Amino acid sequence: MIAALLLDLDGTLIDNDMEQFIPTYLDMLSEFTSALVPPEEFTRTLLESTMVMSQNDDPEITLEQAFSNRFFPALGVPEDELRQMIEDFYAHRFPDLRPLVQIRPQAKSLIEEALLRGMEVVVATNPLFPLTAITQRLTWGDISADDHAYTLITSFEDFRFCKPNSAYYAEILGRLGHRAHEVVMVGNEPKNDLVPARALGIPVFHIDAQPAEPYAGGNLEEVLPWVDGEATREADVGATSQPISVLARLKGHLAAFLGMVSDLDLPAWTRCPRAGEWSPVEIICHLRDVEIEVNQPRIEAVLDQRNPFVHAADPDAWAQTRAYALQEPLEALRMFTVARKQTIARLQALEPGDWLRPARHALIGPTTLSEIAAIATDHDLLHLAQLRECLCARS
Numbered sequence: 001m002i003a004a005l006l007l008d009l010d011g012t013l014i015d016n017d018m019e020q021f022i023p024t025y026l027d028m029l030s031e032f033t034s035a036l037v038p039p040e041e042f043t044r045t046l047l048e049s050t051m052v053m054s055q056n057d058d059p060e061i062t063l064e065q066a067f068s069n070r071f072f073p074a075l076g077v078p079e080d081e082l083r084q085m086i087e088d089f090y091a092h093r094f095p096d097l098r099p100l101v102q103i104r105p106q107a108k109s110l111i112e113e114a115l116l117r118g119m120e121v122v123v124a125t126n127p128l129f130p131l132t133a134i135t136q137r138l139t140w141g142d143i144s145a146d147d148h149a150y151t152l153i154t155s156f157e158d159f160r161f162c163k164p165n166s167a168y169y170a171e172i173l174g175r176l177g178h179r180a181h182e183v184v185m186v187g188n189e190p191k192n193d194l195v196p197a198r199a200l201g202i203p204v205f206h207i208d209a210q211p212a213e214p215y216a217g218g219n220l221e222e223v224l225p226w227v228d229g230e231a232t233r234e235a236d237v238g239a240t241s242q243p244i245s246v247l248a249r250l251k252g253h254l255a256a257f258l259g260m261v262s263d264l265d266l267p268a269w270t271r272c273p274r275a276g277e278w279s280p281v282e283i284i285c286h287l288r289d290v291e292i293e294v295n296q297p298r299i300e301a302v303l304d305q306r307n308p309f310v311h312a313a314d315p316d317a318w319a320q321t322r323a324y325a326l327q328e329p330l331e332a333l334r335m336f337t338v339a340r341k342q343t344i345a346r347l348q349a350l351e352p353g354d355w356l357r358p359a360r361h362a363l364i365g366p367t368t369l370s371e372i373a374a375i376a377t378d379h380d381l382l383h384l385a386q387l388r389e390c391l392c393a394r395s
Contacts, residue, residue, distance in 0.1 A: 002227050004151065004176055005114045006169075006197070008187030009125035009134065012207050012220075013111075014141035015102035025097060032089045036077045045074045050128060054162055059254040060337060063127055063156035090132045101140040106220035108143050113224060120151040122172060124185065126163045126192060131155035151176065158262065160255035163192035166199045166244060170252025173200070175260065177385025179378075181235035186223055190215065200248060201239035203231040241374035243355050247347060249377035254340045256384055257284070260391060261333065269329040273393035278319060280390050281332065283383050285324035288336035290315055295376045296343055302359045302369045303350075310372065312362040347373060 010016040026046070030039035037045075049071035056066040072079045114121050123145075125134055134155055135145045145153060152175055154168075161168040173180060180201035187193025188207040194215055198204050204215055205226055211217025216226055216234065239245050261269075261280060269281045278286070294313045301308045318324070324332075355370040364371075 002119065002182065002184055002203075002231055003178055004120040004122060004183040005110075005223075005227070006122045006124040006172060006183055006185040006202075007111070008185075008189070008193050008207075009123055009137060009141075011188035012186060012193075013104060013107040013123075013143060014137060015104055016100060016137065021097065021100050024100065025094075028093055028096065029086070029089055032093050033082065033085050036082055036085060037075055041075070045071060049074070053156070054128065056160065056162070057165070057167070057251070059160050059167075059251050059341070060258065061160060062259075063159055063162060064130070067156065090130065090136075094133060094136060098136075098140045101137055103140075103142045104220065105142075107141060110220045110223055111143055111148055115149060120176065121148070122176070122183075123150055123153040124169075124172060124187070124193075125154060127154040127156045127159040127168075128162055129156060131157055158259045160259070161252060164196045166196040166248035167252040167255070169197045169200050169202060170249040171255045171259075172252075173202075173249075174253040174256025174380070174384045175388070177381060177388045179381060180240060181232065181237060184227060184231050186220075198236065199239060199242070200245050201236040203234040205231075240377070241368075241371045243347075243350075243352070243370060246370060246373045246377060247344065249380070250340065250344050250347070250373075253377060253380040253384060254337065254344075257287070257387070258333075258337070260384075260387055261329075264329075266329070268391075270325060271390070271393075273390050278386065278390075279325060280387055281327060281329040282319050282324040283387050283390070284329060284336055285322070285327050285332045286315065286319060287380070287383060288332050288339060289318055289322070290379065291336060291339040291343060291376075295373075296339065296346075298359075298372055299343065299346060299369065302357050302372060303354065307358045307360060310359050310361045310367075343376075 007013055010018055026043050030042040033042055049067050052070045053063050053067040056063060072082065075082065111121055123134065123138065131153065134153055138144050152172065154172065159171060161171050169185070173183065176183070184203045184205060185193060185197040186205045186207060190206065190212050194204040194206060205223055206212055206215040206217030207220065208217050216230055264280060270279050272279045294315060298310055301310065355368065357369045359367050359369065359372060361367045
C-alpha cells in the first residue's frame with residue numbers, strides 16, 4: 001500500500017520556467033544587496049556556493065551550512081548584516097517574482113484527494129532554497145502550506161542532501177520511516193526526480209505529455225489512478241540491496257536521524273511515547289552499539305574471511321542491561337555518527353566485486369555483503385519510524 005506521495009514543485013505542482021525564474025531572481029537579489037556587495041561579485045559567489053552546496057555528501061552538514069561556509073567568507077563583508085539584508089529580500093522583494101509562477105489547478109485537487117485518503121504528502125522540491133522561498137511559491141500556486149497539511153517540505157535549512165543524489169530520497173524515507181515501496185515520487189525531470197528515486201526502488205511517475213521511457217507518466221490527474229493500479233507493481237524491492245542504494249540509505253538515514261533530533265532538549269530525549277517503549281536516547285544508544293558491535297564486525301568478517309558464518313544478534317536487551325535511559329544523549333549521537341561515517345567510508349572504498357562476497361547468515365542462509373549491509377539499513381528504518389512516533393507523541 002502506498003502511504004506517501006512525494007511531489008516535486010517547479011514544473012510539477014506549479015508552472016515555473018526556471019530558465020526565466022532563476023536569472024530574474026539573481027538579478028533582483030544582487031541588486032537588493034548591492035549596498036554591501038557589487039552585483040557581479042555577489043552573483044558569481046552565490047552560484048559557486050550553490051554548486052558546493054549541491055555537491056554536499058556529508059550527512060552531518062546541512063545544505064545551509066555547506067552554502068554559508070563557502071558564501072559568507074568569500075565575500076568578506078559583515079555576515080550578520082548581509083544575512084539580515086537577504087532575509088529582508090525574501091520578505092519584501094521576493095514576492096515580486098509571483099507573476100512568473102502559474103497555478104496548475106490539478107495540483108490542488110491531487111493534494112487534497114491524497115490527504116483525504118490519509119496519505120502523507122511531501123513537497124520534494126530540490127532543497128537549494130530557504131523554506132520561505134518554497135512556501136511562497138506554494139502559496140502562489142494556490143497550494144499553500146497554511147491550507148494543506150504537508151508532512152514534510154524539503155528545504156536547505158534542515159536537509160543534508162539534494163537532487164540528483166539518491167541520498168536525498170533516502171533522507172526523506174528516513175524522516176517518514178517508510179520503505180521505498182511504500183512511497184511514490186512524482187516529478188517532471190527524469191535526472192533529478194526519477195532516476196535517483198528509482199535507484200532506491202521507489203515507484204516513479206513522469207509529469208510529461210510524452211513520458212520518457214521506461215517511466216509511467218502523464219498529467220497530475222493521472223497520478224492517483226496510477227497509484228491505485230500500477231505503482232505498487234513498479235516498486236523494485238531488489239534495488240534496496242544494490243550498492244548505490246545501500247550507500248545512499250546509510251547516508252540518508254544518518255542525515256534523517258540528525259535532522260530529527262537537532263532541536264531536542266534533555267526532557268525530550270528521555271521521554272517515552274508509552275510505558276515500556278524506548279525514548280530517543282535509548283534508540284540512539286541502541287543504534288550506536290549495533291553499528292559498532294554488529295554491523296561493522298559483520299562487514300569486516302565477510303571482507304576478511306572466506307564465506308564466514310554470521311551469527312544472529314539480539315541486542316534489544318542491551319537497553320536494560322546497559323541502562324541506555326541514563327546515558328548522555330549527545331555523546332551517544334556523536335559516537336553513532338562517527339561509527340556510521342566509518343561504515344560508509346569502508347563500503348565506499350570497495351571494488352564492485354567485494355559487494356558480492358558470500359557469507360552464511362544464521363537466519364537467512366546464503367547471502368552476500370551487499371545483502372548484509374542492506375539489512376543494516378532496514379534496521380535503521382525500523383528505529384527511524386520508532387523515533388518519529390516518539391517525536392509525534394511529544395508534539
